[in-house]
Amino acid sequence: MKPVITLLGSLLRQTVRNRQGLFWTLFFPVVLMIVFSLLGNTQNRVNLAIVAPTPTSSAVVRIVEHSPFFHIRTMRRQAALNAVRSGRLDAALLVPAAPQSRTTTLVLRYNPANSLSAQQAVGAVQALVAQADLALSGRPPRFRVQATPLVHARASTYLDFLLPGVLALMTMQNSLFGIGSGLTRWKEKGILRRFRVTPLRPLQFLGAAILNYLLVGLASSAIIIGFATSLLHASVDVPLGPVALVLLLGMGCFLAFGFIVAGVSRSQEATIPIINLISFPMMFLSGVFFPVSSLPKILTHIVDYFPLTYVSGALRGLMSGQLTWHDAAFRGDLLGMAVWLAVAGVVAARVWRWE
Amino acid sequence: MGMSGKSLRLEGLTKRYGAVTAVDRLDLTILPGIIFGLLGPNGAGKTTTLEMIEGLRRPDEGRIWLGDIDLIRRPAEAKRRFGVQLQTSAFFELLTVKETLELFHSLYSHPLNVGDLIRRMDLEEKRNARVGGLSGGQRQRLALAVALVNDPDVVFLDEPSAGLDPQARRNLWEVVLGLKAEGRTVVLTTHYMDEAEVLADRLAIMDHGRVLDEGAPRELIARHLPAAVIEVDRSTGIAGDADLPALVRIEEREEVTALVTRSLEDTLTGLVAWANEHGRQLTGLKTRSATLEDVFLELTGRSLRE
Ligand SMILES: Nc1ncnc2c1ncn2[C@@H]1O[C@H](COP(=O)(O)OP(=O)(O)OP(=O)(O)O)[C@@H](O)[C@H]1O
Ligand SMILES: [Mg+2]
Numbered sequence: 001m002k003p004v005i006t007l008l009g010s011l012l013r014q015t016v017r018n019r020q021g022l023f024w025t026l027f028f029p030v031v032l033m034i035v036f037s038l039l040g041n042t043q044n045r046v047n048l049a050i051v052a053p054t055p056t057s058s059a060v061v062r063i064v065e066h067s068p069f070f071h072i073r074t075m076r077r078q079a080a081l082n083a084v085r086s087g088r089l090d091a092a093l094l095v096p097a098a099p100q101s102r103t104t105t106l107v108l109r110y111n112p113a114n115s116l117s118a119q120q121a122v123g124a125v126q127a128l129v130a131q132a133d134l135a136l137s138g139r140p141p142r143f144r145v146q147a148t149p150l151v152h153a154r155a156s157t158y159l160d161f162l163l164p165g166v167l168a169l170m171t172m173q174n175s176l177f178g179i180g181s182g183l184t185r186w187k188e189k190g191i192l193r194r195f196r197v198t199p200l201r202p203l204q205f206l207g208a209a210i211l212n213y214l215l216v217g218l219a220s221s222a223i224i225i226g227f228a229t230s231l232l233h234a235s236v237d238v239p240l241g242p243v244a245l246v247l248l249l250g251m252g253c254f255l256a257f258g259f260i261v262a263g264v265s266r267s268q269e270a271t272i273p274i275i276n277l278i279s280f281p282m283m284f285l286s287g288v289f290f291p292v293s294s295l296p297k298i299l300t301h302i303v304d305y306f307p308l309t310y311v312s313g314a315l316r317g318l319m320s321g322q323l324t325w326h327d328a329a330f331r332g333d334l335l336g337m338a339v340w341l342a343v344a345g346v347v348a349a350r351v352w353r354w355e
Numbered sequence: 356m357g358m359s360g361k362s363l364r365l366e367g368l369t370k371r372y373g374a375v376t377a378v379d380r381l382d383l384t385i386l387p388g389i390i391f392g393l394l395g396p397n398g399a400g401k402t403t404t405l406e407m408i409e410g411l412r413r414p415d416e417g418r419i420w421l422g423d424i425d426l427i428r429r430p431a432e433a434k435r436r437f438g439v440q441l442q443t444s445a446f447f448e449l450l451t452v453k454e455t456l457e458l459f460h461s462l463y464s465h466p467l468n469v470g471d472l473i474r475r476m477d478l479e480e481k482r483n484a485r486v487g488g489l490s491g492g493q494r495q496r497l498a499l500a501v502a503l504v505n506d507p508d509v510v511f512l513d514e515p516s517a518g519l520d521p522q523a524r525r526n527l528w529e530v531v532l533g534l535k536a537e538g539r540t541v542v543l544t545t546h547y548m549d550e551a552e553v554l555a556d557r558l559a560i561m562d563h564g565r566v567l568d569e570g571a572p573r574e575l576i577a578r579h580l581p582a583a584v585i586e587v588d589r590s591t592g593i594a595g596d597a598d599l600p601a602l603v604r605i606e607e608r609e610e611v612t613a614l615v616t617r618s619l620e621d622t623l624t625g626l627v628a629w630a631n632e633h634g635r636q637l638t639g640l641k642t643r644s645a646t647l648e649d650v651f652l653e654l655t656g657r658s659l660r661e
Contacts, residue, residue: 002461003461003462006457006458006461006462007458007461010447010450010454010458011447013449013450013454014447014449014450017449017485018449186447189445190441190443190444190445191445191446191447193411193441194439194441194444194445194446194501195462196410196411197409197410197411197434197437197439197441198434198459198462198463198505199431199434199435199462199463200462
């Protein structure tokens, strides 16, 4: 045990001294989050143009104007439609010149390209119109929702969504590249061979290396969470036990993948393209930047079983407060990761080579 | 420490790489407490032989004994008792010299003191320097220090003086002789004849995975080259022409032509006669006794560093 601890100490010391490596480990996630938190909250209000030629419709306009959910501007018809078409506005509400016989039709033209803001626009306008309808009819409403903003409450931002995704992404990248560029390089340079003429057992060396990667992974996750919550004001839950468990299991999976890649490829140069081949699809499909549910249905049937999907899903569930230890969905994610770990671990043990 | 009194015996040791037989039914006995040199051109099989003994490569055939211990069956024994400097040693670049030694120190049950090793290898100035910033010679010395950390009975040095300046080589020789004085067995490979001549108690000359001859350096010279070498400048043109008495062999080496002879007097007389007859000047004429280098050429037909 003593040799393993000394070796682990040496490896950790190396990691900390590798300034460049540390920089790149933390740089990418930090930049991602800063960029998105700056872009962040413009999406919260719907940008709505109102094309309202006559004073008769001013009642609708007035109600809409007072809603906190809208950025309103009145425009002429053609200008409004152009703005929507080009994506500068979310939707244009066309109010007819004169009230029609029984029901007046308000036309809402929206841009379907941006599905999220379009949905938001349609939903919000419908709700408002219903409200306006009631108000105009003069009858007292049967139900009323009293919406009161909470003090100190804040909008759930894209950053809150992104943070667990970034953590999952780091888990994958650090583990794959840790083995791919660290261990493989030690192997190539003959550092591993030098240990093989000592009484240190191969498994002791691997154990220390794996512990090193796990500790470094947990530490960098903690740094990223700390950065996002304290400086960028991300608001997420961090239930320590379950989050750490997910991170560890996730790193386990990807370390095993790393060992497989290192085992089958002859040189360090050969590992990088293979690692990219594995990580790229998951980086974009597995719910790091946008939810898996927004993918085409056929694709989700496959992507749901990707290891990174389990990691990002579990982390996002935990950090948004939607999943706890007791949820079947959470346990399903854990099981998924455990299966990947077991399968990849067995393959890794078979293909790993010391030389 | 030392004085294990166990000899190292290789029996029919063989290693093949595809069509190449790197080591070919090698038999060798290395007595305890001596410095044993393996001499051979590139690709002769020296490193392969050492690394099979060290347990890094599995022989295809043959046995390796340390006294009565079968090292192929019990490789752990080798790892405890052997100190190894590999031909291409690498250590973690971001650790310091001291940390590297401490790391290896922690792997053994009866290690030597790290501070002493640093002093002994003259690395005190570099004690806290990162391994990545060491010069080639300093790295060699660190590798040697690491090889000694377990207080080994047998020390294997694979080309320990490669890349050292002349002064550093002499320091290395001191260290190696010191190891012998402490009762350790040293097995080393080298490309340098002078090194082999100065250090080795016994030498094996290898090529194509086989031992061509083995013995004390003086013995080898006497056996293969009973007399001497005459050297003249190549410009004399003797090489294409001469039929001199007692001549063993003529060799062209860069600027000089070497005449290896059984009888210095006879050949020299003949050479002078040849020069007179052809009206040539014997520029650069020199005579010397045969060296290991000559033996090596005699045996392998190639120069050590070609
Ligand atoms: N891992 C290997 N795979 C294939 N061939 C190998 C391998 N190791 C050594 N060989 C071959 O075995 C032969 C002996 O190599 P070895 O390294 O033992 O020579 P050497 O005497 O140490 O040479 P040098 O003086 O250059 O260090 C060479 O022909 C070499 O190409
Ligand atoms: Mg060699």
